[in-house]
Amino acid sequence: MDRTMDRMRSIDRTGRKSGRHLEDHPFVVKGRKGAFVGVPLPGDGLYFAVDIPGVRGDDVEVLANEHQVKFYAEVKNVYEHDEGGGRVYLGCVYSRSSSSDPPPPSILTQRVGYDAEFGVLKIVIAPRPNNTSSQ
Known part of the structure; x- marks a missing residue:
C-alpha cells in the first residue's frame, strides 16, 4: 500500500484532520505548507x-x-x-x-x-x- 494513503487513513482515524485532501503542499518553499x-x-x-x-x-x-x-x-x-x-x-x-x-x-x-x-x-x-x- 502506498505510504501516503496509509498516512492519510491514520490521520482520518485520529480525527485531527477531517478529510483526505489535507496534505502539505510539496512545492512551497517559504511560509505555511498546509x-x-x-x-x-x-x-x-x-x-x-x-x-x-x-x-x-x-x-x-x-x-x-x-x-x-x-x-x-x-x-x-x-x-x-x-x-x-x-x-x-x-x-x-x-x-x-x-x-x-x-x-x-x-x-x-x-x-x-x-x-x-x-x-x-x-x-x-x-x-x-x-x-x-x-x-
Missing part, C-alpha cells in the same frame, strides 16, 4: 486560517453555535464558459480537543470574526472576557 493552520490564543481563543482559492469574500458563510464554528465557501461560476458547478469548501472547528473532554463553555459567549481575501479564510474566536474587573 491548507490550514490553527493557533490557540490565551483565554480559550483561537486563530484559524484555511485556504479557499478562487472564493470571493461575499461567497463565504461562517456560523457559530454552542461548541463549534462552521464555514462554507463556494467558488461561483463567473463566466458562462466556466465548467461544472464550482468548488465548495466546508468544515468546522470544535471548541474541545477530544470527545472525552467535558464540554467547554459556549462559544456564543465569545466574539467570532472572519475575513476572506486573497484565497484565505481567517477566523478569530476572541478570548473569553474576564469575569473579574480590575480598577
Whole structure:
C-alpha cells in the first residue's frame, strides 16, 4: 500500500484532520505548507486560517453555535464558459480537543470574526472576557 494513503487513513482515524485532501503542499518553499493552520490564543481563543482559492469574500458563510464554528465557501461560476458547478469548501472547528473532554463553555459567549481575501479564510474566536474587573 502506498505510504501516503496509509498516512492519510491514520490521520482520518485520529480525527485531527477531517478529510483526505489535507496534505502539505510539496512545492512551497517559504511560509505555511498546509491548507490550514490553527493557533490557540490565551483565554480559550483561537486563530484559524484555511485556504479557499478562487472564493470571493461575499461567497463565504461562517456560523457559530454552542461548541463549534462552521464555514462554507463556494467558488461561483463567473463566466458562462466556466465548467461544472464550482468548488465548495466546508468544515468546522470544535471548541474541545477530544470527545472525552467535558464540554467547554459556549462559544456564543465569545466574539467570532472572519475575513476572506486573497484565497484565505481567517477566523478569530476572541478570548473569553474576564469575569473579574480590575480598577
